[in-house]
Amino acid sequence: MPIAHIMASGMTGLRAGGDLVARMELSKSMRIKEAKEYVAKKVGVDPIDLSDEYAMRDVREELGLGVITSVPNAPKGIAAKMNIEKVLDTKIKCCDTFRNQLKK
């Protein structure tokens, strides 16, 4: 059933830009229109492109935001999230935790 919702209405996460829009709803309580416009401006696309796998694949690769396939040497996990922090100008808790664990 959750897959049915993802296919019918979802933004398909890393396949396109769903996780980025979700982050702005969750971190800044932006409603959908504002969240899409904010993310679109930050990554340099039109809001409609945020659900377009074709448009977002190159954007994610170029900005290091993580992609759905296992590309060697591409940022994954926390490295990709550190890039998301910079691009979206937002804080991500686990990135802070990670940075604080590094020795000065």
Added chain:
Amino acid sequence: MAAEYALRMGDGKRVFMSKEKIKEEAIAGAGHAVDYGSIPDLSCDEIDKIIEICIMPGKSVSVEIGMEVPVTHDIGTIRLDGDQGNSGVGIPSSRLIGMMMHERAFGADTMELGHIDYSYKAVKPIVFQECQAMEVAQQNMIVPLFYGAMPNMGLYYTPDGPYENPGDLLKAFKLDEAFASMEKSAAHLTRDIVWIMQKLYASGADGINLDTTGAAGDADAYAALNAVKALREEFPDMYIEVGMAGENIIGMHGMLEFEGTVLAGLWPHQQVALAEKAGANVFGPVVNTNTSRSFPWNLARAITFIKECSKVSKIPLHVDVGMGVGGIPMFETPPFDAVTRASKALVEMTGVDGL
């Protein structure tokens, strides 16, 4: 003979209905929400749109391009490795594998880590195990990752918990004792949720998902809202999602208030204001499915409630569309045709920000 369209009852059984019958059901369902919630009715155009979605020829339907929304997931990865008690499919896998499968294979916009019991009380004795799992997950995941569980205040009552069961006390007309038991349980639950999330946030959780808030009545909702308020005060950047258990907060206690508002009897458009006040980032409103009524009746009723909730809300809404809520049939494997129609209708017609 008029053409008939394959639709569903609220329990998922297939039924065939004419266009006129679908219209009649949709008008009645919307009217039911209007009567119960004292909210505005749907327009004729909106009823027509519901009919249009119901009679679309494909088995599955989807939103128009550009109208997609992020999807959050109650219970998350447990649906893969969990047992039937959590509607899980019993695939032997780890929670990390489940989360990564949702992210990389299923296209999930967000995910969550949760204990198999999926109740905060059960997490308390093993919280550091959960912290360890969260740390490993956050190293690997990219999508926002919550820690999720239910307030499930029933676990604080005898025989499972330390406080006398208010159901037993109410039956014995010991009203003051019953109210006191609920109040003590609520305070205990608030402390537990806050304590657990202090640990998990320190381990890198993006935030908390409170699933099925209010399941044990108004005291359950009271505990959850107070936990949200405390967490927001301590952690201004924590992602907080509050999903409800039902469309109406049941007044087991009846006199509990949050920020000056009595909780008992609140409908989704009234609940959301309290979630905002408490400090939630996202609210998950519920409209229950009536198994004896048709899909168009339930869908129109859900749209009427959620549309009003969306209109008054200042925070994003991720409407609950699991089994038996949001127009979805009350069935463990809800039919695909009904799920996608409810999905499309709620997103396109109510202005919600996610599912």
